[in-house]
Amino acid sequence: MIGSHYVYWLTFALMMIGLYVVISHGNLIKKLIGLSLFQVAVFLFYISLGKVDGGTAPIITEGTQTYSHPLPHVLILTAIVVGVATLAVGLALVVRLFESYGSLEEDEILQRDISDRDTTDRDGVAS
């Protein structure tokens, strides 16, 4: 049971580390790093689905019989690109946030947003 599934368990463990970082850290950059870890772990899971024991990369050559499945590879190529696109957008937002709030900590940013609403900017919610 564990023996034949060990790769899945390991990828799941990695996913959870990533997810924990995303939620528990208040630093915006750390959140994005956590998100990357989470995504990469999911990529590993997909790729492990295509692997066949004794197989080779799905590039057809003379004299090879067993190939790993190409479809998960294609999906993950797409997903990696999506991941880096998200990271780029997220980082651009981080830079702008730092420029306007002078902080990278979510709590501090919220604090500053509320405090200047009381004084100058009268816009927003009363919660």
Place this chain on the structure above:
Amino acid sequence: MTAFVLVNISLFAILGATALAITRMRALYEATMLTALFSLVTGSLFVLLDAVDVAFTEAAVGVGISTVLLLGVLSLTRSREAVTPRRRRLPAALVVLFTGGTLGYAAQDLPPFGSATTPVRDHPVTETYLYQSQQDMGIPNTVTSVLASYRGLDTLGELVVVFTAGVTVLLLLGPLTRRNRPVKRDLVLADYRVLRVVSGVLMPFILLFALYVLFHGDYGAGGGFQAGVIFASGFVLYGLVFGLDRVQQVLPQRVLWVLIPLGLLLFMGLGVATVLLGGSFLDYDTLRPDDPAAGQRLGILLVETAIGLTVATVMTSVFFSFTGRGASR
């Protein structure tokens, strides 16, 4: 326990340790370098799992682009993380418990890893992708066939995502938001002769290698996306060493902005052309009705070129946007 399993597990152990170290580390430069290491090890695992194309991309993206972007942002902002308040831990732990629990539950009925008779293997598309593709396109690298033809729409979507990221970064950081003042030359890496000479010598090779990767995608690992990233990395290196001004003389931003949408338009235009030729969207058979396989190869080549073009220009433009931000501050 075969050697394969042992290597696998040890790589996973390194990954786990790296990930845990990242969570505990409050110095963000170090965390970034560890993230690059994480990607590198993941890349090795991908190779072990026979996903060479994915490994190539992960190396180019995770170790290359992501790291450069993260470092760029750190240099613009602050590189020290504040202590995480304890009250954030409980919700995180709950979510992780719930998610992990569900995953663990799922794992019990997943097909065994590496088995030759999993549903994934047994599905009829496997035959098509691995063997029928040799008649349909005659391209040895089946990942390329599936990527650019069988599931060409996903790839178009992927390119649209890259384009979206390029547009977004431009909207948020581009020279649209602030006027670029001339860079104050404090210390430019080009003052180091070794760096200057080496990067000058490397540049043509990097670009040549990118072209090789682009056109070699049919036979081995590689393709438009990886080529685009490598191409961009050439300009990134040039920009890092000689400064933003110099590289923008070589590749003005105006040209970039024209090239970014052009790649996407090429891809979509190809799809429209196949429709006008009487086929379905992205049906490359119609490009050469007398020899569908050749038509497929032509279509795939055009698609890879389009991807390479947009990816290279978007990545370069994103890098310019981040570094230009620093220059104008």
Place this chain on the structure above:
Amino acid sequence: MTVQLPFVQVLLPLLGAPLCALLRSRVAAWLLFLLAALGSLGCAVLLAQRVATAGTQRYSVGGWTAPVGIEFVIDDFNTPVLLLVSLIAAVVAVFSHRSLAAEVAAKRVPLVYACLCLVLAGMLGIAVTGDAFNAFVFLEIMSLASYALIAMGRRRRALLAAFRYLVVGSVGAVFVLIGIGLAYAVTGTLNMADLAQRLGGLHGNRALYAAVVFVLVGLAVKMAVFPLHAWLPDAYAQAPSAVGVLLSATATKVAIYALLRFAFTVFGATLVFGVMPVGRIGALLAVLAMLIGSAVACFQTDLKYLLAWSSIAQIGYIVAGISLATTAGVSAAYLHVINHAVTKAALFAAAGLLVLRLGSARLDDLAGFGRRMPWTFAAVVVAGLGLVGVPPTAGFVSKWALATALLERGQWPVLAAMLVSSLLALVYVGRIVEVGWFREPSLVTVMNRPPVSMVAAIWFLVLLSVYFGLDATLPSSLADAAAAALLRNGG
């Protein structure tokens, strides 16, 4: 040529995006977006007619028949979404011309239109695709472009709203990805029809159950189902007005569509609502969303935040309908999707006009606006009554349908929550009326004339919602056909 319609539907807005970026002219970009939206509307109408006469349309992209390739599937269930999304996009295009010009720096406007095209393309893509992974790709296109659009808001808070939405939305998307991966692991396919067929024989498989959980939770994030709604108020209220109109009316609705598609046609109602307790959990969350969303809306001091919180409650109504998993319930939910989209778009558009003329949507700054802008005030009141569900508005029709569906199943607690929520809606709409009519006008300067395009867009939406209230045959028949198609497949 009609055979090619499904791809034209997605390609039109998709082509618009790079062209907007290439042309870099404000007017040209606006025209492109307008044309893309009108083109997709025309396309959607033609497709709806074709589906009505000839049944389900399948389109194999690249000429590869599914499951080898990716296919587009157009049936009774997604034509309403196509119509709704492209109609709202067309109205937003008209509305945005002046609104964006006032709220976004001129240089950025062409790229903002490029992003609007991308959001539209992403939503239409989610609606037409018959492939699970492809749906994920379109979902990401839509999401990334909407993060950018939200960040374009005037205040710095918009950046934070966009960032938080990005993190939460990406986690949601990864959840969907995990779910699809698990389903792929046990079936070997990504095509929705093929998945449905192969999953049928897998009841009892634990990986399959987990797949359902991951896909539903991931989509629930995008839908802003309580308690995963935290990103929504900031995102919709801080976005530029035109963006707020588009996203509030369509983005969550498309996620609802995707959820229904997965729950009923891929996984099957027997599994999701029979074996798994999704219906009961859904009903519970719906009740909480209705009560909390409406209650919080009553305490808002900003019109846009008020409307955003009201959306959370309205999503609760829709979830309540879905949780019943009956034809009547799903049909009512679908009807509410349509009616609420139109009503909420009208209200957000009116709020956008107020921002343009008074400089803010804070209730304090809106004091007495009804006396100086009676027409806008009238629009807000009519659409607001639609939120409450007063006859003869569209909101009444769908709430009535929902109440009937709930009664059919004896869901008294949910019905009670719905009534309480409607009363709370009366309170918050009443607050707008009180502020707008009975308070002394403040001395904020008013721009001399409201732009005709914006007024036209608002009144078109308001009148449409009234029309749907007076004569509900069109939306009802669409919703009924959709629900019938859904439950037939999902049997």
